[in-house]
Amino acid sequence: EPEVTQTPSHQVTQMGQEVILRCVPISNHLYFYWYRQILGQKVEFLVSFYNNEISEKSEIFDDQFSVERPDGSNFTLKIRSTKLEDSAMYFCASSVLDRAQYFGPGTRLTVT
Amino acid sequence: QKEVEQNSGPLSVPEGAIASLNCTYSDRGSQSFFWYRQYSGKSPELIMSIYSNGDKEDGRFTAQLNKASQYVSLLIRDSQPSDSATYLCAGSGGYNKLIFGAGTRLAVHP
Secondary structure (H helix, E strand, C coil), X not given: CCCCEEECCEEEECCCCCEEEEEECCCCCCEEXXXXXXXXXXXXXXXXXXXXXXXXXXXXXXXXXXXXXXXXXXXXXXXXXXXXHHCEEEEEEEECCCCCCEECCCEEEEEC | CCCXXXXXXXXXXXXXXXXXXXXXXXXXXXXXXXXXXXXXXXXXEEEEEECCCEEEEECCXXXXXXXXXXXXXXXXXXXXXXXXXXXXXXXXXXXXXXXXXXXXXXXXXX
């Protein structure tokens, strides 16, 4: 069964460093998303991406964040200068059109 | 502010019983609703999607949607210890983004 994959599973970085989180969505899906979940809190929407451009983004997704689909399979989230409060689980998801979203296993980001 | 509200639980049911999980939402424009299961430290796993008023059944799971009351529910029949997890209700909140509730923790005891 096709699934969303994410790498790395755990990333530790120092405050102020840049990180890139990688995702491979399900191959026939057209919409891609990033969500995050701070420990003990709700899953929060960050950004949606369709047809090679951002379709919607949340208030969390400020200028420090960017997304890219560098080739036909990968979808990346970049955080330019990490802060302590960026520590969270980051989930990539994908969907066919406006239907159910399937989540990857997540990347745990720890900012020290 | 679009919100999805869930009782945080824990909801404790004996093995074999029916577990009933509820969710309300504030955005009348939401058209699609989803139930995800999340085990501790893992990612959300899609269980059910529901798009129109009424009931939708899939195996031991039944989702119910009442758009007039802005209410979504999930019934789990013949609950098993492996069903013990946090159940997340999510509604469509715009251009394909999902708005999640805080989740209800379900504990099924033998």
